[in-house]
Amino acid sequence: MQIQPLWLRITHWLNAFAVLIMVTSGWQIYNASPIFRSIVFPSAITLGGWLGGALQWHFAAMWLLVANFIVYVAMNVFTGRLRRRMFPLSIRSIVTDAFAALRGKLGHDDLTHYNAVQKFAYLAVIVDIVIVILSGLAVWKSVQFPLLRTLMGGYDEARVVHFFGMSFLVAFFVVHVVMVALVPRSLVMMIRGR
Ligand code: HEM
Numbered sequence: 621m622q623i624q625p626l627w628l629r630i631t632h633w634l635n636a637f638a639v640l641i642m643v644t645s646g647w648q649i650y651n652a653s654p655i656f657r658s659i660v661f662p663s664a665i666t667l668g669g670w671l672g673g674a675l676q677w678h679f680a681a682m683w684l685l686v687a688n689f690i691v692y693v694a695m696n697v698f699t700g701r702l703r704r705r706m707f708p709l710s711i712r713s714i715v716t717d718a719f720a721a722l723r724g725k726l727g728h729d730d731l732t733h734y735n736a737v738q739k740f741a742y743l744a745v746i747v748d749i750v751i752v753i754l755s756g757l758a759v760w761k762s763v764q765f766p767l768l769r770t771l772m773g774g775y776d777e778a779r780v781v782h783f784f785g786m787s788f789l790v791a792f793f794v795v796h797v798v799m800v801a802l803v804p805r806s807l808v809m810m811i812r813g814r
Contacts, residue, residue: 622813623732628701629810631692638685639789641667641677646786648674655783682756689749706739714740728803738799745792752785 624632645668647661652671654660668674696702713736720726726735734742758768758778772778800807 624809624813625699625701626813627691627695629813631688631695632810634684634688635692638681638688639793641681642685643786643790645674645677645681649678650783655779685749686753689753693746705734706743709736709739709743728805731803731806731809741792741796745789745796748785748788748792752782752789755779755782755785758782 644666648663648666648668649671651660651663651666652674666674668677693702717726717736721735721737754768755772755778758765758772759775759782762769762775762778769775769778772781800810
């Protein structure tokens with residue numbers, strides 16, 4: 621039986637690829653004008669070589685990120701998959717599953733269902749990507765989107781929102797990859813579909 625449909629696998633891996641390019645080129649762009657003096661990213665983990673090069677990568681990959689993300693969310697909503705796989709979800713179930721996971725008592729026998737912590741993490745990263753896209757738009761076209769800029773608290777604040785959105789995305793990425801490494805069968809499913 622197919623568990624991860626083809627459209628999900630394609631959009632998931634395109635998203636991972638786009639995020640990787642956006643984050644590493646974003647770090648290079650950040651380095652040209654750091655928000656926090658103590659935070660500078662080593663050039664070995666940045667993309668683009670210099671500010672101009674990194675902007676090219678960032679602006680190229682942003683189209684892929686946004687278009688692919690719209691397809692991912694739209695397909696999830698219209699096929700009913702979002703409702704089936706991410707809900708129902710309650711704070712109580714998240715707490716229960718989180719404690720069970722910490723005690724090593726959360727089973728992985730049924731990979732057709734996400735546990736409550738997974739559901740919460742996936743929904744959180746989806747919301748986070750929306751925030752990253754909107755704050756990025758406010759930084760990129762701050763004159764054309766004054767309302768968006770104001771909602772972010774201003775241009776400088778939009779940069780801060782963008783930075784923390786990136787930080788959450790990277791934190792998710794690290795935990796996500798560790799979790800996948802703990803349950804390698806899930807990776808096979810995300811590649812082959814079953
Ligand atoms: C920042 C980049 C990434 C993001 C934002 C992301 C996000 C997600 C989301 C939202 C889901 C749930 C998909 C759904 O059911 O609709 C998911 C599932 C999954 N992701 Fe990622 N992902 C990223 C990178 C990766 C990488 C690098 C790997 C491989 C090491 C990976 C492996 C998986 C696997 C195996 C699943 C299925 C989990 C399961 O069935 O239990 N992801 N990812």
